[in-house]
Structures are given as C-alpha cells and as structure tokens.
Amino acid sequence: MTVADNLKKIFEELPEEVRLIAISKTKSTDQVMQVYNAGHLVFGESKAQELLPKYEALPKDIRWHMVGHLQSNKVKYIAPFVELIHSIDSLKLLRIVNKEARKNARTIQCLLQIHIAEEESKYGLQFEEACEILESESFRNMGNVEICGLMGMATLTDNTDQVKSEFRQLKQYFDTIREKYFPRKASFKEISMGMSGDYRLAIEEGSTMVRIGSAIFGERDH
Numbered sequence: 001m002t003v004a005d006n007l008k009k010i011f012e013e014l015p016e017e018v019r020l021i022a023i024s025k026t027k028s029t030d031q032v033m034q035v036y037n038a039g040h041l042v043f044g045e046s047k048a049q050e051l052l053p054k055y056e057a058l059p060k061d062i063r064w065h066m067v068g069h070l071q072s073n074k075v076k077y078i079a080p081f082v083e084l085i086h087s088i089d090s091l092k093l094l095r096i097v098n099k100e101a102r103k104n105a106r107t108i109q110c111l112l113q114i115h116i117a118e119e120e121s122k123y124g125l126q127f128e129e130a131c132e133i134l135e136s137e138s139f140r141n142m143g144n145v146e147i148c149g150l151m152g153m154a155t156l157t158d159n160t161d162q163v164k165s166e167f168r169q170l171k172q173y174f175d176t177i178r179e180k181y182f183p184r185k186a187s188f189k190e191i192s193m194g195m196s197g198d199y200r201l202a203i204e205e206g207s208t209m210v211r212i213g214s215a216i217f218g219e220r221d222h
C-alpha cells in the first residue's frame, strides 16, 4: 500500500463534513510530498521545530496545523503562517499567540485542548479551566485569536466503550461551551478528535476533524 492508497481508503470512510489533518511528524519532506501529490493539502505537526523547516521547504499552498504541545517561546516561529493551533492549554499560551498574531497583522484560529483521557501525562485543560479562560478579562481583550472549538485525545486503550465515552464527553463540553460562550458564533464549530487507532469511534461521537498520522504514512520509528 502506498500513502496514496492509504489516503484514498481513509477518505472513503470519512463523512463529507469531517476534515482530515494528515499528521506528518517525524516524516520526511519527500513523504509529505507523496501525500501532497495525491491531492491533500492539510497537514499537522506536533513540534514547532519540525513544522517551521517543513513549511519553508514545501509548497506554499499547504495548510499547516499545530497539534502538539506548544511552548510559549516557539509561538513566534509558526505565527506567520499556521492555519489552526489545536493545542491551546493555558491562558498564558493563548496570550502569546494573540501577541504574535498581532505582530503578523493576522488572526490565528485556535482550539482549546481539553483533557479527556485517563492518563495523567497528556496535556490539556480541565473543562472548568477552559471556562475560566473564556470568562477572563484577558481573553475578552484579545483581538487576534479566534477560538473555533475544542480538541481532545482519548486514552490509549483497546476498551472501545471507554474511548467512546471520552469522545462523547468532549462533545458534551463542546455543546455546553458553544451555548454558553459562543451562541451566535458560527466559527465555533470544530471538535478535533480521532487519530489512526480511534478515528471511527470519534466520528460516531461527532468529530469534525480527525488527525491521522500512521494510518497514512505508516508507523513512526520510536
């Protein structure tokens, strides 16, 4: 199977309204080009220091998403071009994204990353912390970021009931936050959930964006 075959197979399963972010972390620019040449233009990376060189080396019609933990001091490297940051996990980070977006005279679209997994190690906000950010004076004064939805990662487990219930929880958080803070904002519409191992479950639970790496590119070397 080539990456083009993998991509085709995934697209056959995706409902039309669910967007695919091809996660190219650890993969070479040649491998990205194979997917690009198959007609896909939306890619995601989990580290700013991998994203920047790929942006510089690859065609400029690629749209780049940041999906991994973002350190405050790295925001400036991706602020000029990043299309969507999925991984806002603190007010401090959001403030810096706003500042760097303003320097670049643009608005950066962002998702709040919510912790839904059982594992302690994964990044993300508690639901209450997300609400605190959205209620803060500081957030209300930000003119250069737009919160477009939520992102979450489920526990890495074979227990599909657990994974489904974590995704369902994220969808409920999304509905609550939309009603409370974005009732008239059509731009608050994204639920980024689902990876290679669990995207079918995520779609059943209402995902609008799946972030798929190894099912397209093959397993990563660890």
Ligand SMILES: *Cc1c(COP(=O)(O)O)cnc(C)c1O
Pocket (backbone or CB within 6 Å): 023, 025, 046, 067, 068, 195, 196, 197, 211, 212, 213, 214, 215
């Ligand atoms: C690596 C990664 C993915 C993709 O993982 P796969 O299991 O390879 O599909 C999705 N989201 C984030 C945040 C990641 O770091």
